Amino acid sequence: MNELKNESLCAVAMSEGRNWLPFSANRLVNGRGDHRVVASAKGPYYTMADGRTVFDTLSGLWCTPLGHGHPRIVEALRQQAETLDFAPGFQMTHAPAVTLAARIAKMAPEGLEHVFFANSGSEAVDTALKIAIGFHKLRGDGGRFRLIGRERGYHGVGFGGMSVGGIVSNRKMFATVMMPGVDHLRHPYDHAHVAFSKGQPEWGACLADDLERLVALHDASTIAAVIVEPVQGSTGVLVPPVGYLQKLREICTKHGILLIFDEVITGFGRMGENFASQRFGVTPDMITFAKAVTNGIVPMGGVIVTSEIYKTFMNGPESAIEFAHGYTYSGHPLAAAVAHTVLDIMEEEGINGRVKALESVLEEEVHALRDLKSVKDLRNIGLTAAIELVPAPEKSALRSVQLFEYGLQKGVLLRVTGDIISFGPPFISTPEQIKEMIQKVRKVLLKCEEDF
Numbered sequence: 001m002n003e004l005k006n007e008s009l010c011a012v013a014m015s016e017g018r019n020w021l022p023f024s025a026n027r028l029v030n031g032r033g034d035h036r037v038v039a040s041a042k043g044p045y046y047t048m049a050d051g052r053t054v055f056d057t058l059s060g061l062w063c064t065p066l067g068h069g070h071p072r073i074v075e076a077l078r079q080q081a082e083t084l085d086f087a088p089g090f091q092m093t094h095a096p097a098v099t100l101a102a103r104i105a106k107m108a109p110e111g112l113e114h115v116f117f118a119n120s121g122s123e124a125v126d127t128a129l130k131i132a133i134g135f136h137k138l139r140g141d142g143g144r145f146r147l148i149g150r151e152r153g154y155h156g157v158g159f160g161g162m163s164v165g166g167i168v169s170n171r172k173m174f175a176t177v178m179m180p181g182v183d184h185l186r187h188p189y190d191h192a193h194v195a196f197s198k199g200q201p202e203w204g205a206c207l208a209d210d211l212e213r214l215v216a217l218h219d220a221s222t223i224a225a226v227i228v229e230p231v232q233g234s235t236g237v238l239v240p241p242v243g244y245l246q247k248l249r250e251i252c253t254k255h256g257i258l259l260i261f262d263e264v265i266t267g268f269g270r271m272g273e274n275f276a277s278q279r280f281g282v283t284p285d286m287i288t289f290a291k292a293v294t295n296g297i298v299p300m301g302g303v304i305v306t307s308e309i310y311k312t313f314m315n316g317p318e319s320a321i322e323f324a325h326g327y328t329y330s331g332h333p334l335a336a337a338v339a340h341t342v343l344d345i346m347e348e349e350g351i352n353g354r355v356k357a358l359e360s361v362l363e364e365e366v367h368a369l370r371d372l373k374s375v376k377d378l379r380n381i382g383l384t385a386a387i388e389l390v391p392a393p394e395k396s397a398l399r400s401v402q403l404f405e406y407g408l409q410k411g412v413l414l415r416v417t418g419d420i421i422s423f424g425p426p427f428i429s430t431p432e433q434i435k436e437m438i439q440k441v442r443k444v445l446l447k448c449e450e451d452f
């Protein structure tokens with residue numbers, strides 16, 4: 001297919017809406033033409049079909065921290081495709097998956113030792129929730145069926161993840177089919193106390209006491225697990241206050257409730273450590289991961305669990321299947337090979353140290369936007385940051401479209417959700433690229449201030 005044919009086919013397919021886009025205003029995107037079509041990508045930049053180059057401010061969707069088109073990753077993919085492109089993962093395995101599981105367990109906090117592979121964050125979360133329910137049942141404690149999520153939490157779009165998630169717009173259409181027995185903690189963000197915090201807010205550990213309220217309401221004997229993102233990414237980088245996660249851990253331990261950290265965004269370097277759990281010094285019973293583990297190049301997700309959980313499942317006759325769960329592509333050889341190369345590069349290039357160094361650059365640059373009249377809050381942790389804008393009643397959706405469009409014009413691909421712009425630049429960014437990114441964002445915000 002030559003380039004011209006490809007382009008015209010693309011235009012026709014867009015105008016007909018053949019590709020129903022995820023989490024998108026489909027009619028708007030399809031009506032806008034070439035500048036919403038990505039043609040190629042290299043390093044921290046995308047080239048759009050209209051020829052524009054834009055900086056990747058969110059590392060794809062938090063998933064491509066080593067940048068695009070990395071030659072070593074491309075080569076790993078090619079080699080693995082030649083050697084073993086697929087093998088069933090049921091009742092058998094292969095070297096890339098087994099060694100990757102051992103490697104990930106080694107990178108995880110002490111005590112988390114076994115890995116169950118899935119293909120996405122959503123699958124990882126639903127797997128972890130099933131493991132939590134199964135764990136208690138196998139221990140003769142089947143009354144523990146409740147799952148506790150958190151307001152403004154995002155755990156993907158499976159029925160489990162959606163139910164424990166706390167984003168109203170994702171939930172309301174499916175209110176009648178939510179999982180039973182789910183409740184939510186209040187979210188850990190209080191603007192009045194924590195606005196413009198750099199890193200972790202000092203105030204707010206007390207918000208974890210909300211878990212005691214839910215325990216008092218439902219009784220601990222009915223609660224299987226609590227699931228939280230250590231840093232709430234999708235709803236705009238809500239940073240845990242100092243002591244908050246420690247308190248959640250203490251309450252869970254006291255009541256025999258499993259604690260799950262959803263590290264789909266925070267895992268593999270985003271916090272300057274392998275996992276956010278290590279950054280915050282709190283060890284959960286399970287960690288879910290996805291995204292950066294393969295630099296977003298081949299889908300992969302998974303759950304890391306403690307020995308206690310794993311051993312609880314390993315009972316009954318040896319010939320019996322212990323956990324009737326899994327995916328055709330669990331531990332896919334291409335994903336596993338790519339993950340090994342991604343982890344090699346992260347190790348060799350000292351990525352955690354690099355993220356820590358870039359964290360202070362991003363912090364300083366983002367907080368310098370405080371003088372803008374449209375800014376309501378600025379926050380950051382690791383290589384993430386968010387700008388929260390003063391609400392624009394009834395114009396919020398329109399403003400977010402406008403911000404995105406102005407961003408493309410100025411050379412930055414922005415992730416705008418409602419009144420919040422979130423940032424998770426690639427780990428390979430230079431300090432200059434981060435400064436330039438925020439300078440461009442300043443221009444975008446100034447332009448938007450003229451309209452709203």
Ligand SMILES: Cc1ncc(COP(=O)(O)O)c(C=O)c1O
Nearest residue numbers: 120121122154155156262264265
């Ligand atoms: C914390 C968290 N969990 C789960 C998911 C879902 O991941 P996926 O889109 O790969 O299903 C996401 C996606 O952004 C996420 O941020």
